[in-house]
Each structure stands twice: as structure tokens, then as C-alpha cells.
Amino acid sequence: MTIHREGYKYIIIATILWIALGWTAGHFIPPSFSWLSGLITFLLFLVWFWVVAFFRIPSRNFVHGENKIIAPADGKVVVIEETYEPEYFKANRLQISIFMSPVNVHVNRNPVSGVIKYMKYHAGKYLVAWHPKSSTENERTTLVIGNDRGDILMRQIAGAMARRICFYVGENDIVKQNEEFGFIRFGSRVDVFLPLDTKVNVNIGDVAKGGVTVLAHYAE
Numbered sequence: 001m002t003i004h005r006e007g008y009k010y011i012i013i014a015t016i017l018w019i020a021l022g023w024t025a026g027h028f029i030p031p032s033f034s035w036l037s038g039l040i041t042f043l044l045f046l047v048w049f050w051v052v053a054f055f056r057i058p059s060r061n062f063v064h065g066e067n068k069i070i071a072p073a074d075g076k077v078v079v080i081e082e083t084y085e086p087e088y089f090k091a092n093r094l095q096i097s098i099f100m101s102p103v104n105v106h107v108n109r110n111p112v113s114g115v116i117k118y119m120k121y122h123a124g125k126y127l128v129a130w131h132p133k134s135s136t137e138n139e140r141t142t143l144v145i146g147n148d149r150g151d152i153l154m155r156q157i158a159g160a161m162a163r164r165i166c167f168y169v170g171e172n173d174i175v176k177q178n179e180e181f182g183f184i185r186f187g188s189r190v191d192v193f194l195p196l197d198t199k200v201n202v203n204i205g206d207v208a209k210g211g212v213t214v215l216a217h218y219a220e
Contacts, residue, residue: 007055014051018044062178062211069216071208073190075100093193108182114147153193178211
């Protein structure tokens with residue numbers, strides 16, 4: 001396991017707060033309330049541990065395949081439906097949405113190999129990620145990967161806790177399946193829009209692993 005580069009600053013801040021507030025509690029809380037000092041120090045440790053765990057990058061054996069569409073993120077599958085995609089396709093597509101809780105790994109990976117045909121960042125609100133309007137009103141990034149089998153659109157959507165969407169690719173970049181394309185800090189959602197004839201390989205409620213879980217297969 002390694003730590004994502006987006007986490008260095010937050011881990012340093014959490015470490016300083018843990019040490020500083022723990023020292024303050026130990027020196028200014030009366031000895032008769034030593035239990036309170038210990039409790040504060042323990043709670044600060046839990047916060048520090050959560051921050052470190054949030055930015056973890058676990059070691060994984062990635063799944064590959066030209067006909068496979070791999071999960072771009074860790075989390076629970078919350079949407080599988082045909083819906084209208086208004087930004088790029090302007091037509092109906094098959095949508096699969098993965099909700100990332102604050103305890104999930106938040107690295108976002110390319111579900112397929114191909115070329116970045118479209119990339120756009122949208123500033124916006126911070127509604128909870130499962131809100132019906134979050135996909136059109138929240139801060140979000142839209143990315144389209146194209147290859148010989150068709151185009152796939154992914155949308156990183158910030159949630160109530162997420163305040164920063166990070167992305168590391170641009171239009172015309174050539175990308176490989178399972179390579180990292182972005183990161184969302186502190187919980188959110190990733191929508192994937194697929195061709196209507198795609199064969200879905202997951203169900204609502206399933207827990208996906210980025211780079212491992214096969215979301216779907218291209219139609220033969």
C-alpha cells in the first residue's frame with residue numbers, strides 16, 4: 001500500500017493537529033480529568049488514521065480485457081438505468097453510477113484503453129452525491145474515452161463533503177485501462193455512460209473495486 005500524492009498536505013495537517021491539540025490537552029486539563037485528555041488524544045488519533053486511510057492506494061491485481069469495461073472507482077453500485085446524457089452524446093445511454101463513501105479508496109481509473117475525446121470541468125454546488133440534481137448542478141468533470149468499440153463517458157461528481165475534483169488527463173491523451181485519471185477528495189460519485197447494447201455485469205447494491213470489478217462487456 002502507498003499514499004496518494006493528494007494526501008500529503010492533509011496528512012501533515014492532521015499530524016500537526018494531533019500533536020498540538022494532544023499536547024495542549026495533556027498540559028492544560030487538570031490531572032483529575034486525565035481521562036478527558038486521554039479521550040481527546042484518542043479521538044485525534046482516529047481522525048489522523050482516517051485521513052491516512054482515505055488517501056491509501058492498495059496493491060491490486062488489475063483485471064484487463066479489450067471487451068471488458070472495468071470499474072473506475074471503489075464503492076457501491078447505486079444506479080443502473082437507461083437515461084438521457086445531455087452534455088456529450090445528447091442521446092440515451094446506459095448509466096452505471098458508483099457511490100464512494102468517505103471510507104472507500106478514491107483513486108479514479110480508466111475503465112478502458114483509448115483516446116480522450118472530450119474533457120470538461122464544471123464548477124458547481126455540493127449537494128449530497130445521491131441527490132437527483134447532483135449530476136447536473138454539482139462540481140463535476142466529464143471525460144470521454146473513445147476506441148474502436150465506441151465511446152464511454154465518465155463523470156466525476158463532487159458530494160457534500162468533497163471539495164476538490166482532481167484530474168490528470170486532457171483531450172487527445174492516449175490512456176490505458178486501469179491507469180489513474182483522477183481523484184476526488186472526501187467522498188463522491190462516478191457516473192459511467194455506456195452504449196445501450198452493453199452487457200452489464202453488476203447489480204445495484206454490488207460493491208465495486210476500481211481496476212478489478214468488471215462493470216460490463218462490450219456487445220460482440
